[in-house]
Amino acid sequence: MKIAWGITGAGHLLKESVDVLTELALEHEVTVLLSGAGEEVLKMYGLFERVESVTGGYYRELVRGDDQKFSYPLTGRFSLGKYDLLIVSPTTANTAAKIVSGIADTLITNAVAQAGKGRIKTYIVPVDVEAGDVETVLPSKLELTLCQKCETCKAAAACPANAITPGVEINLLQCEGCGACQLACPFNAVTGGKKITIHMRDVDIQNTRKLREFEGIRVLKRPDEINIH
Template sequence: MRIAWGITGAGHLLEASVDVLKYIKNEGHDLSIYLSGAGEEVLRMYGLFNRVKSLTGKGYYNELILEKDQERSYPMTGRFSLGKYDLLVVSPTTSNTIGKIVNGIADTLVTNAVAQAGKGKVKTLIIPVDLEAGDLETVLPSKLELELCQHCEVCEAAEACPQDAITPGVEINLLKCKGCGICQQACPYQAITGGRKITIHMREIDIENTHKLFDFDGVEVLASPEEVKKFLTKE
């Protein structure tokens, strides 16, 4: 199959999405990956950008497409209105992107892809972060835990960081962080965590928006990226 996969800026379901992308590639499908601007940033923060990049770059319809290279009219998404893909998957899908889709807004790379897929009748699978009301456990990228920081004269973690992303005793600049985890090893007080779990509350408006998607023509909402495997067919 010729598959397009959009990644938006959510930490939740991100690693599970990358695992399914790898599966799809190994199964021999063509795979274009579309990253929203936030999707690219968040992939880097969680140390997953290079894994995603390594799945692409092997010819036509196997590209990594970045929002920042597509200016404001997102010409690459014309492929969807021309029906060039068999399937569009968006996973993970942020509350922001869902809110835009259900209101007919197409002003990012991924929201344009979904809009054009509707016009070109390309089947679309959406895996939202906000699906059911209630609390959700999710994981953080690298984090300087201030209550554990000993404010050492020389911060070993900051010294070790190849991105110069750490302001000792203050914070990690996540826009510089590449999620390599070297800082976690370097700090003798384990004051930097990676993948710490937190519980967040789903907002009612985000759940409402997701539920509006259930009635969209040509769109199916799935609970996990793993479920995408059911939609893959051999040529």
């Protein structure tokens, strides 16, 4: 099967999505599409290399939104019906809102629009599904209440990406999510995968509801509900 898998910039359900994606890539030709934020967030959570490692070759490309300029020529493959399936997981609130409004100005929203025109079935896994609170995980975080502001910051010294300003913050756009800082700090002042509870906004839940009504789109609650067979 030829599958295209879009990743947007959500930390929520990101590892779960990458787990299913890597499994599918063992059996199918999977093209991975990254929104600009998708690429950044994958790196922050240390998952970019895992995704990169399952790509390579024709119809197994890693396509970066930032390389597709403004017209997203690659998505012509969808209008030409070249794929059997498009999956977008995880799907940010931003991407869901754009899709329901018919906006197609990122690699992923454009792929969804072209898939609709090429009658390619599309599975969407939104991060905002039901009203209420949800638990999600953070990337590496410098906990200032634990930081001892050491003269030489071992976490900063261990960071291969030079992303830590000691005693201040981690620059997540530089962070590669390797976790070396977490191991290096003797005061456990750098956390990774810390869980927080966030509140689902009404507007995002309503957009997910609207997505369910779209022709050709199936909304799934979790990436492990993706069943290809």
